[in-house]
Amino acid sequence: MTKLFLAIPLIVLPLIVMASAASAQQGHDACARDVSRFCRAQMQDGDQIVLACLKTNRAKISKACQAMLASHGQ
Numbered sequence: 001m002t003k004l005f006l007a008i009p010l011i012v013l014p015l016i017v018m019a020s021a022a023s024a025q026q027g028h029d030a031c032a033r034d035v036s037r038f039c040r041a042q043m044q045d046g047d048q049i050v051l052a053c054l055k056t057n058r059a060k061i062s063k064a065c066q067a068m069l070a071s072h073g074q
Contacts, residue, residue, distance in 0.1 A: 031065040
């Protein structure tokens with residue numbers, strides 16, 4: 001029983017990490033076209049600058065990207 005109890009975090013932790021990475025990838029996919037369309041000049045300036053650009057262009061970006069920003073509190 002103790003061995004199983006200790007093994008559970010070793011099984012669950014990678015699943016949590018993979019789910020988090022998948023969520024981040026979906027966010028990237030949802031906004032990739034918008035970033036290259038509206039924020040191309042800022043792409044090399046870092047994520048926070050790109051995020052600010054997307055927020056500035058919120059009325060123009062896709063509904064999927066708007067939803068992704070809203071789901072992340074932006």
